[in-house]
């Protein structure tokens with residue numbers, strides 16, 4: 001796509017956004033949104049067309065054509081400059097608060113002089129917001145709740161995305177040492193919490209002093225040594241600057257130590273209760289008989305759980321939310337595993353603008369990973385995503401059979417559709433019906449309130465050509481909270497319409513969140529696991545999707561990715577059938 005088109009699209013999109021914030025009528029806003037989308041998706045270089053030719057482009061009317069000509073001639077659009085003056089950045093910022101619409105944002109600015117989030121917090125605190133005509137305590141409380149949600153940046157916790165590479169690389173290096181038998185992440189990282197307080201790495205070695213010395217001496221890794229003992233070394237790392245606890249244990253205590261340091265604390269407490277009841281002790285060294293001290297278990301996790309009368313519990317489930325009882329009764333769900341996952345349902349190639357690898361490279365990487373099928377879901381024509389045109393997609397379709405043949409896996413001709421403000425998606429039904437698999441996601445108007453976002457998702461799910469909702473909550477860990485969705489309604493609509501809900505394994509997303517996955521599973525929803533890979537390496541995100549699904553107690557049977565191609569096609573067909 002031509003550079004000029006992208007730039008024009010961005011200007012038109014900002015006009016649409018500011019018109020909306022300025023309270024302009026929805027029709028005019030929509031016209032600019034549509035024009036922005038058309039500019040972004042145009043196959044011709046808009047920089048080359050004259051005004052009359054511009055109006056021939058679908059989605060661009062006379063008034064936007066004039067704006068484009070003006071932009072090319074002067075480098076700016078007068079209307080946009082005016083709007084920027086009329087709608088100060090502070091007001092734009094206020095509308096990021098869930099539950100605070102443009103109208104209220106304008107009033108807060110005009111009547112109380114509130115120019116940003118700090119001002120807003122102060123005005124909520126001293127009651128000025130509640131005192132505003134027509135607002136009142138209830139509205140103020142809702143706004144305060146919204147502000148808390150976006151301000152609730154848990155400062156002492158680090159998104160798991162920032163530490164995973166460090167932990168994996170450290171364990172790889174440690175395992176390469178002769179003195180080390182095994183090394184593995186433990187703690188909240190192994191349980192796949194989305195943020196970590198600190199990093200825990202467990203090392204099995206008979207020479208702890210030597211290993212500790214090696215870690216301490218690694219000046220690329222260690223910024224500062226915090227504590228240094230016989231069995232534990234605590235350091236502050238360079239790079240992400242987190243605390244790293246390295247625990248050094250005897251190889252025969254590996255299983256007991258792994259259980260202990262994986263936690264969670266609440267899970268461990270429950271294990272100890274059971275041990276006491278059975279006349280046993282459990283600690284980081286072993287399970288043993290309380291009276292005689294005789295050792296019962298400790299080398300593997302499985303034998304530790306077995307000695308306590310429990311089935312082995314997958315680490316992401318160890319939060320004391322019912323897993324101990326289930327493991328005792330033998331009713332622990334058989335959660336989805338990486339081995340059971342045979343396909344990926346969301347990934348990109350450079351056919352759309354933000355994919356970084358060619359289609360062939362992505363297919364090769366999917367085959368390398370051992371997948372039986374892979375869905376390529378390039379972004380549809382919408383502008384903000386640098387989407388693929390119809391022609392691009394038809395050309396891609398032509399290329400798929402030969403690639404499938406060459407690399408020995410099935411390829412699904414897919415799309416990631418953009419959900420617009422009203423819940424509609426790109427293209428027309430007839431064109432959509434020619435695809436194997438369509439994910440639909442929200443990528444724009446992220447600041448709308450929970451009711452609006454819930455409505456957009458539910459409308460999209462009613463579309464017979466939408467097979468899954470991509471990254472449903474819209475959160476970006478460490479950057480923005482998800483929408484304030486009515487999850488009950490979203491989940492119920494997914495079940496009703498036969499639409500899958502995605503578990504996106506991109507580490508900044510982990511979306512749906514595990515606790516929502518659990519609710520969805522309970523309600524009978526079907527899940528689609530997704531790497532959302534934009535690079536060949538990104539396919540590894542499937543691992544995090546699986547662990548998030550495990551954290552949500554998702555059985556393999558609820559996960560589309562465990563099914564064969566025929567069953568997957570049947571799921572798609574069933575939705576289209578239902579809509580008839």
Ligand code: DGT
Pocket residue numbers: 186187188189193195196197198199200260261262263264265268269
């Ligand atoms: P975090 O670091 O806040 O993300 O969470 P964790 O779970 O990694 O907690 P952390 O690093 O304090 O400790 C790692 C594991 O060690 C924890 O999950 C369970 C175990 N552990 C630590 N302290 C205690 C304790 O006082 N009692 C018991 N039962 N287990 C503990």
Ligand code: CA
Pocket residue numbers: 187188189196197198199200
């Ligand atoms: Ca930890």
Ligand code: CA
Pocket residue numbers: 187198199200245
């Ligand atoms: Ca720790």
Ligand code: ZN
Pocket residue numbers: 346347348416470532
């Ligand atoms: Zn995507």
